[in-house]
Amino acid sequence: MADNHNIVFLNGQFMPISEAKISPMDRGFLFGDGIYEVVPSYKGKLVGFGLHIQRMQDGMNAIGIKLNKSVDDWRDIAQSLIEQNGKGNLGLYFHVSRGADIKRFHAYPDDIEATVFAYAFEIPEATVADKTLVKQFKVASTQDLRWKRCQIKSTSLLGNVMHFQQGHDAGVHETILYNQHNELTEASACNVFIVKNEVVITPPLDNQLLPGITRHMLLDILRKDGTLQVEERVISMNEVRAADELWITSSSKDIAPVVELDGKPVGNGKVGDIWQLAQTLYSANKHNY
Numbered sequence: 608m609a610d611n612h613n614i615v616f617l618n619g620q621f622m623p624i625s626e627a628k629i630s631p632m633d634r635g636f637l638f639g640d641g642i643y644e645v646v647p648s649y650k651g652k653l654v655g656f657g658l659h660i661q662r663m664q665d666g667m668n669a670i671g672i673k674l675n676k677s678v679d680d681w682r683d684i685a686q687s688l689i690e691q692n693g694k695g696n697l698g699l700y701f702h703v704s705r706g707a708d709i710k711r712f713h714a715y716p717d718d719i720e721a722t723v724f725a726y727a728f729e730i731p732e733a734t735v736a737d738k739t740l741v742k743q744f745k746v747a748s749t750q751d752l753r754w755k756r757c758q759i760k761s762t763s764l765l766g767n768v769m770h771f772q773q774g775h776d777a778g779v780h781e782t783i784l785y786n787q788h789n790e791l792t793e794a795s796a797c798n799v800f801i802v803k804n805e806v807v808i809t810p811p812l813d814n815q816l817l818p819g820i821t822r823h824m825l826l827d828i829l830r831k832d833g834t835l836q837v838e839e840r841v842i843s844m845n846e847v848r849a850a851d852e853l854w855i856t857s858s859s860k861d862i863a864p865v866v867e868l869d870g871k872p873v874g875n876g877k878v879g880d881i882w883q884l885a886q887t888l889y890s891a892n893k894h895n896y
């Protein structure tokens with residue numbers, strides 16, 4: 608899929624990316640006033656599609672964007688993008704902004720049409736539950752300085768972008784974040800889990816973190832399997848630093864094992880046995896969602 612031949616969806620039509628144009632008055636451009644999703648597709652099979660679309664709808668409801676599209680409408684767009692862009696491994700990006708007005712005014716205009724954009728991009732092979740093959744992640748940590756509505760998957764991502772850049776500048780893959788009470792929230796583009804004494808622990812859902820679909824599916828899969836104990840509770844950064852294992856999760860990464868935090872080894876500095884078990888279960892069951 609050469610990028611300039613990429614076929615994208617914009618406001619009801621499919622077209623080459625080079626022909627996709629939006630107004631500079633679009634509120635997505637001026638205010639970051641929009642909601643987005645990224646859904647992974649492996650060889651034409653979408654993972655967690657209904658869950659992703661529900662989260663996008665929740666986001667639109669939260670910010671008052673009205674759009675008449677059903678899950679099936681979105682699925683048709685996804686299938687069409689997959690057919691037109693090859694059946695490899697694709698991330699499907701969906702974006703709804705409030706639309707373009709004739710003036711720049713903060714209040715939501717009543718009578719504009721939302722801008723709907725979707726495109727597909729190549730993603731790596733699905734993570735294989737093999738300690739010797741999996742990519743080992745290094746992360747930095749810093750205080751979470753984003754806004755207080757992190758449960759909304761908003762296109763206003765500057766806070767996340769700046770935190771990601773901190774890690775990038777430090778030569779690591781991600782930046783994990785903690786609030787003013789020294790409690791773990793999430794990472795700039797992932798949710799975070801720790802393992803201590805074989806218990807898998809992640810922060811509870813609230814306004815400090817995105818309700819990740821990978822997080823949701825992983826918790827569900829682990830609870831149904833029952834081998835590992837699972838907890839959703841507040842985690843202090845002291846616990847994170849003393850964890851046996853540290854994972855970051857997202858739709859494009861599955862469960863990514865972290866071996867180094869702020870230049871120090873996590874646990875014994877190697878990919879852990881609990882990761883191996885969790886990723887095995889996740890790989891076996893993720894297509895059921």
Ligand SMILES: Cc1ncc(COP(=O)(O)O)c(C=O)c1O
Nearest residue numbers: 796797798817819820821857858
């Ligand atoms: C801030 C943030 N947290 C968590 C996630 C993980 O969410 P999901 O598992 O739905 O991809 C993402 C994904 O992009 C994210 O941007």
